[in-house]
Amino acid sequence: xxxxxxPAAVTPPSSKPNLLPLPSxxxxxxxxxxxAAVAPTTSSSSPATLSVATPLPTPSDAELVHIPSYSRWFxxxxxxxxxxxxxxxxxxxxxxxxxxxxxxxxxxxIIKQFRRNPSSKITFTEVRxxxxxxVISIRRVFDFLDAWGLINYSPAALSKPLKWExxxxxxxxxxxxxxxxxxxxxxxxxxxxxxWLCGSCKSVCSIACFASDKCDLTLCxxxxxxxxxxxxxxxxxxxxxxISDEMKTDWTEKETMQLLEAVMHYGDxxxxxxxxxxxxxxxxxxxxxxxxxxxxxxxxxxEFGSGIxxxxxxxxxxxxxxxxxxxxxxxxxxxxASNPIMAQAAFLSAxxxxxxxxxxxxxxxxxxxxxxxxxxxxxxxxxHGVQGLQNASITSNGSNKLKSSEEARSGVNTMPEEKVxxxxxxxxxxxxxxxHIQEKIIHFEEIDSQIDxxxxxxxxxxxxxxxxxxxxxxxxxxxxxxxxxxxxxxxxG
Amino acid sequence: xxxxxxxxxxTPVKFRMPTSENLVPxxxxxxxxxxxxxxAFTWNISDPDxxxxxxxxxxxxxxxxxxxxxxxxxxxxQTQQTEFRSYKGQEMLTxxxxxxxxxxxxxxxxxxxxxxxxxxxxxxxxxxEFSKTFCNDLGxxxxxxxxxxxxxxxxxxxxxxxxSVATARESRNAKKxxxxxxxxxxxxxxxxxxxxxKLFSNRYSGVRKRKEWDVFEPMVDMxxxxxxxxxxxxxxxxxx
Numbered sequence: 001x002x003x004x005x006x007p008a009a010v011t012p013p014s015s016k017p018n019l020l021p022l023p024s025x026x027x028x029x030x031x032x033x034x035x036a037a038v039a040p041t042t043s044s045s046s047p048a049t050l051s052v053a054t055p056l057p058t059p060s061d062a063e064l065v066h067i068p069s070y071s072r073w074f075x076x077x078x079x080x081x082x083x084x085x086x087x088x089x090x091x092x093x094x095x096x097x098x099x100x101x102x103x104x105x106x107x108x109x110i111i112k113q114f115r116r117n118p119s120s121k122i123t124f125t126e127v128r129x130x131x132x133x134x135v136i137s138i139r140r141v142f143d144f145l146d147a148w149g150l151i152n153y154s155p156a157a158l159s160k161p162l163k164w165e166x167x168x169x170x171x172x173x174x175x176x177x178x179x180x181x182x183x184x185x186x187x188x189x190x191x192x193x194x195x196w197l198c199g200s201c202k203s204v205c206s207i208a209c210f211a212s213d214k215c216d217l218t219l220c221x222x223x224x225x226x227x228x229x230x231x232x233x234x235x236x237x238x239x240x241x242x243i244s245d246e247m248k249t250d251w252t253e254k255e256t257m258q259l260l261e262a263v264m265h266y267g268d269x270x271x272x273x274x275x276x277x278x279x280x281x282x283x284x285x286x287x288x289x290x291x292x293x294x295x296x297x298x299x300x301x302x303e304f305g306s307g308i309x310x311x312x313x314x315x316x317x318x319x320x321x322x323x324x325x326x327x328x329x330x331x332x333x334x335x336x337a338s339n340p341i342m343a344q345a346a347f348l349s350a351x352x353x354x355x356x357x358x359x360x361x362x363x364x365x366x367x368x369x370x371x372x373x374x375x376x377x378x379x380x381x382x383x384h385g386v387q388g389l390q391n392a393s394i395t396s397n398g399s400n401k402l403k404s405s406e407e408a409r410s411g412v413n414t415m416p417e418e419k420v421x422x423x424x425x426x427x428x429x430x431x432x433x434x435x436h437i438q439e440k441i442i443h444f445e446e447i448d449s450q451i452d453x454x455x456x457x458x459x460x461x462x463x464x465x466x467x468x469x470x471x472x473x474x475x476x477x478x479x480x481x482x483x484x485x486x487x488x489x490x491x492x493g
Numbered sequence: 494x495x496x497x498x499x500x501x502x503x504t505p506v507k508f509r510m511p512t513s514e515n516l517v518p519x520x521x522x523x524x525x526x527x528x529x530x531x532x533a534f535t536w537n538i539s540d541p542d543x544x545x546x547x548x549x550x551x552x553x554x555x556x557x558x559x560x561x562x563x564x565x566x567x568x569x570x571q572t573q574q575t576e577f578r579s580y581k582g583q584e585m586l587t588x589x590x591x592x593x594x595x596x597x598x599x600x601x602x603x604x605x606x607x608x609x610x611x612x613x614x615x616x617x618x619x620x621x622e623f624s625k626t627f628c629n630d631l632g633x634x635x636x637x638x639x640x641x642x643x644x645x646x647x648x649x650x651x652x653x654x655x656x657s658v659a660t661a662r663e664s665r666n667a668k669k670x671x672x673x674x675x676x677x678x679x680x681x682x683x684x685x686x687x688x689x690x691k692l693f694s695n696r697y698s699g700v701r702k703r704k705e706w707d708v709f710e711p712m713v714d715m716x717x718x719x720x721x722x723x724x725x726x727x728x729x730x731x732x733x
Contacts, residue, residue, distance in 0.1 A: 113636075123555035130636035132621040132643040134516045134537040136544050139551065 065115060068149040076111065079104060086144055090137075098137060106133055106141045114151040121152045251288050259285055260292075260347065355415045515539065517577045518647040523565045530562060533644045536570065538577055545570050577651075580658055594649050596711075600641045602721055603633060607711035611646070613653060620646040631713050 073080045079100055084091050090103040109131055114122045128138045145151045251259075255277055262276035262285075270282040277285055349357050521532040532552075549567035553560065596607040612618065624642035633639075716724070 125552050125555035128534065128640075130640065132535075132624050132640040134535045134540075135548060136537050136540045139544075139548060 065118060067153055071148045071150055074148070074150055076108060082148075083107075083144070087140060089140075102133060102137065103141065106131060106138055107145065110138075110142055110145060111151060255280070256288075256292070257347075257351070259289060260350075263289060264343075264347075354418065358415075358418050516647065517574065518644050518651055519570055519573050520648070521566060521569050523562060523569060525559060525561045525565060528558065528562075530556075530558060530566075533648075534640065535644060535647060536574070538574065542571070542574075545574070580655060592653055594646055596642060596645055598641055598645055599716070599724065600638045601635055602716050602718075603635050603638050604714040604716055605638070605642065605711070606714075608709050611650070613650070613657075620650070627711070631711065633713065 067074065073082050083103075087103065090098045091100055093099065110122075110127050113127060113130065124139060124142050127142055128135050131138050142151075258277045259273065259280075262273040266272040266276070270286055274280055274282045274285050280288075349360070352360075515538055516535040517538050519534055519536045521530065523530045546563075546567050549563045549570065552558075552566060553563040591610050591612050594609055594611045596605050598605055620643040621639075623646065624639045627633075627642055628639045
């Protein structure tokens with residue numbers, strides 16, 4: 001089996017339940033060890049190519065189901081080893097109700113139920129209402145499927161309103177219809193990207209708010225329940241929008257910069273990071289850091305630095321820092337230069353984005369050739385010794401970032417081409433990796449066959465030895481016999 | 494002379510649900526601050542107790558109920574569990590126990606009425622299998638009907654099992670005490686089974702009489718939304 005599997009593919013991503021849904025265009029899973037590319041289960045036949053930031057196709061095709069790549073082993077037709085390992089109680093025949101057939105029935109029904117409506121998250125309670133089995137078994141299977149992303153693997157799906165919620169608002173609407181008159185002509189709210197203002201009571205929506213697309217109205221939870229909307233609307237016209245705690249306290253750009261710096265310096269020590277950022281608790285820092293769309297910015301960068309970084313992350317050999325978080329690695333090789341200016345420059349390049357970085361690199365290459373930064377080249381070559389072109393762009397990026405970033409900011413539109421180039425390069429890199437591993441495998445196979453031969457030889461020798469021993473014994477016995485006979489003969493004669 | 498036919502086994506058996514798995518029917522009916530939560534499901538009695546609170550929290554979160562529900566749900570499940578366990582060490586009589594099981598339930602929009610005979614002695618019986626076949630055969634599309642049917646069957650079996658424990662206890666006490674009354678008690682307890690034995694022994698075939706067919710036939714009906722609303726309001730008004 002020479003396919004390129006990430007080494008930690010079989011351990012479930014234990015950190016998954018803590019993380020919020022992914023930002024939509026990227027598909028970088030929260031597991032640090034597994035670099036996942038979303039592969040549709042029904043039509044996947046390609047090896048695990050490192051495809052970077054392919055946008056998530058809309059689920060218009062009903063048969064296309066997305067599951068993470070670390071769950072590639074799953075198939076509806078049978079039970080795989082992974083399931084046997086994670087849910088042993090179904091397979092060790094300790095209790096009569098927990099047997100493989102029951103497990104398969106529960107698992108298949110849960111998955112079919114989820115796939116009937118893949119865009120909305122299915123809850124455990126919905127599932128257990130429809131399954132004739134004991135609820136604990138159902139819960140275990142559900143948790144297992146959830147953890148491995150085989151169900152509910154989609155960006156924040158809106159949950160459908162529950163029966164009692166709807167009834168509640170209906171009754172409140174009937175009651176509050178008449179007093180709702182004066183507040184009905186509320187102006188459409190100011191909808192900033194980070195803050196939601198309620199249309200009727202003009203307060204900042206904190207936890208959840210209800211937005212109606214029909215007439216572009218946003219209400220906070222209180223107003224919605226009270227029924228403070230226009231007569232023409234009903235409760236079903238509103239959809240519920242969750243606002244995470246992040247929105248409550250905006251992260252300014254300055255704070256984000258501080259956070260990134262701190263993470264680079266302190267790594268996993270979130271206490272120090274929180275101190276450095278100032279005014280944010282550890283938990284806030286962690287959640288915000290995770291939510292930062294790092295991958296997107298770095299993924300398409302033309303320096304192929306991120307591609308190399310991801311490789312390093314996988315092989316875990318080239319990086320100078322410990323690879324605790326993939327995102328951090330993406331920053332650190334560039335930023336770990338001894339020169340603090342380089343560190344800042346790398347920082348800015350990370351923040352500036354792919355297009356800008358690309359343009360800057362182009363501009364800087366020309367500048368470099370003029371000025372002749374030989375020392376800088378050598379310095380960076382020591383860090384990344386893969387391809388010369390990449391080195392040049394990295395160095396140029398590092399040294400001339402500040403100057404050319406302003407120039408480049410004036411409209412560069414080479415992003416799609418660059419993305420294709422990046423993918424090409426990553427593909428070749430992946431091919432090289434694969435060949436490397438293939439050769440290793442061939443080598444091991446040879447060693448294996450050699451060992452087999454030697455083993456056979458040993459067995460032959462052992463047989464020969466045994467044969468010799470037998471012969472010896474025979475001889476001894478025959479000699480003894482003749483000796484005895486001779487002795488008897490002399491005695492008799 | 495024993496009034497029971499010789500084919501019955503009167504050896505007492507340790508209490509358990511007369512089904513292939515020792516699953517207990519749990520019914521929840523909790524009212525907190527004006528909100529009523531009704532539910533019914535099967536629970537595996539051999540699961541550790543930590544599962545109770547986990548399950549309660551999960552349900553409360555999934556249904557977005559107020560927090561007080563979680564503790565109440567957990568409590569209710571635990572009381573029913575301990576009740577089941579209190580019967581555990583005791584014995585129950587398993588005579589020739591073929592009992593009629595009646596189904597009369599409404600799940601969302603489906604109304605089900607049915608009656609059939611169930612062998613209590615058969616410890617391999619599986620209400621879940623029965624309900625799966627039932628729904629398949631009758632073409633019931635609502636997936637919530639299956640578990641409801643299995644639950645109803647299980648509940649009735651549970652009741653009967655409890656009764657047989659009580660009768661076993663009675664008969665044991667009676668044995669120790671007055672011998673004379675023993676036969677009358679035992680005949681009372683196994684009354685249902687006895688009738689059936691008579692029923693079968695009088696026939697030349699095991700086929701039911703034609704006039705009893707529609708009693709034992711399943712009836713499935715789909716209600717419209719208004720009827721459902723009407724029924725629900727009726728049910729809610731009753732306890733008040």
